[in-house]
Amino acid sequence: MTQSFDDTELMAFADGVLDEPRFSEVAAAIEADPRLAERLELIVAGGKAAGAVFAPLAGLPLPGELTARVKAAIAAHEGRVVPFRRRAAAWLPVAAAAAVAAIAVGPIAYFAGGGREAPLVAIGAPLAPALTAELGRLPSGAETRLGSAVLRTIATFTDASATLCREFEVDGPLTTVAVACRNGAEWRVAIAIDAPPANDGYAPASSLAALDAFLGSIDAGPPLPPEAEAEALARP
Amino acid sequence: MTTAIGPLLIDALPRLRRYALSLARAADVADDLVQAACERALATAATLDDRQRFDAWMFRIVRNLWYDRLRRLRTRGEEFDVTVRDDLVAIEGEKLPERRLLLGQAAAAIDRLPDDQRELLLLVCVEELSYRDAAEVLQLPIGTVMSRLARARRRVAEDLGVESGRVL
Structure with missing residues (x-):
């Protein structure tokens, strides 16, 4: 050799x-x-x-604090809608334990009360009339009953093409976090996520990672202040 | 402008933290380093042009921050002694006493390496970067990376004894 x-x-x-x-x-x-x-x-x-x-x-398990701080840095950098950040802060202790139950790809298995078997939130489909009416008038931060469910409006914003969108939550057996965008007289659901119910309403922050990604992808603007929101909702 | 590196950062966190731990040896210092690196990455994401090299890019940020920090400590007359705070939980968590002993010896052998050899060993043999990506992290020619890395590996094994190395 x-x-x-x-x-x-x-x-x-x-x-x-x-x-x-x-x-x-x-x-x-x-x-x-x-x-x-x-x-x-x-x-x-x-x-x-x-x-x-x-x-x-x-x-090694990642310290929850590190993950939370990095997520906050990402959120801050992406100019994410303010209410999430406020909520994320409130839910930090819960965030680590909670997980997204499912990202819905069809009608969410949640039905309005009164035995009517119509999904309240279904992706790509026009919203139930009751929900459409409320999304068109309810200011963000408010809550209202829809049959046996509770609707909570979170924020109103526009996407890259200036389409008006609203983030809202529907509480039932599960808490569904969804974004619907206005299309003529209709509101269409763009994304909906079932999150495990939290004690005091509001989906745990960790459920919102997919939502954050979605908002980033449509280039969601900052939430409209109350007056601008009222004006935008009133405009056809 | 919206950046898409958020999900990549989250995915990379366990490895970034491992790398930071291997540099700093103290969990709190490492966590701080990872956070600072993520913030730096978010602020400079525009300089990342190739997704494939995201890891190398991130490791480079972590490493540079770490050496900046060490330098700043030194200019202030402080010395960060990594051997004082050794949060190598992997060793403490080892149940077999003989293996724990061996791991401790291996850690000591790696500590005795010159800095430039040790950091290559970490990038390639722990973080599994390719020679090319390691060269990018350290801004060195690939030939230097390979000869230095071969020297580091040989030196650790000789220090440890090849029999011990075989068991690990």
């Missing part, structure tokens, strides 16, 4: 990134030369030792 291999090549071989024909040449040389095999083994063992000491650190 006249060929020689330096440690760099042995390492590239060990890491599986040495190209042919060199790879096969190293493989053959190792078979034939125990001293070369020993050098290879040192290089492999040194790397494995580092992995054994440090790799498990990524499996």
